[in-house]
Amino acid sequence: MALRKILLEGDSTLRKKSREVTKFDTRTQELIEDMFETMRQEDGLGLAAPQVGILKRVFVMEAMEDNEATAFINPIIIDENGEQTGAEGCLSLPGLFGIVSRPEEIRVRAQDPSGEEFEKTYTGLEARCVCHEIDHLNGILYRDKAEDGLHKLESEEEASENGNGDASEEGKVEMKVADSDA
Incomplete structure (x- = not known):
């Protein structure tokens, strides 16, 4: 495992759409392990592959309720309900925050590191984190959605x-x- 450099706003990679993962190999597993290590080192809640310079549809998150570490590959939101508005920050925009509206509850479908599909429902801060990281995979920064x-x-x-x-x-x-x- 190795720490990866986190790209900062202004790097054009952060504004590009990521490609789907088709190979679930040791390189993908190493990327995920490196991303978890980097996220934890920087005290992040989640980290998307574009933030470490890799344009693949991968992000990692450490769930707040049960400290469950989850890797999401090729994630899509298949259902959303309600709305929440709250503060967000980002490792790629250090020292800043913005107020962003997100769904209160989402259901996401993704693949795990072995390629197996899974679905899970998230609410509150975890739903916010999943939406934020999926935005990264689409070249969107939370700055684009900040209300003020x-x-x-x-x-x-x-x-x-x-x-x-x-x-x-x-x-x-x-x-x-x-x-x-x-």
């Missing part, structure tokens, strides 16, 4: 100095809008 543009995340030190909030129990900074738009 992107905002700068304040560091814990900045938030404290500005009186805008405290760190959460997990030691992460609560999302607060800084004075300047990104």
Whole structure:
């Protein structure tokens, strides 16, 4: 396993549509393992192959409810219900967040690393994460869907100095809008 470099906004690869995976071989498995390692190193919830420079329809996600690590190959959303609006960030746009509307519940069909098809239903933050990662596979960044543009995340030190909030129990900074738009 190896850490992969995460591409940042401005790299044209992030705006290209990914190709379907047709070979479920050791190269695909190595990509998935590297993506999990990279996602965990960067404290991400999910990571799509285009973010590491590979235009294949693959993303990985660590489910919040049960810490289940799942690889999605050739995913499609087959059903969606309701709507949720909330903050999103992205490893390819570090230090920023935006408010994005997504379905509250989705059902996704994908293949696992061996090529076996599976379906699963996700709600809330997990549904948001799946939608966000599938957007990456289609060359779409959450910036394109943010309702009021992107905002700068304040560091814990900045938030404290500005009186805008405290760190959460997990030691992460609560999302607060800084004075300047990104």
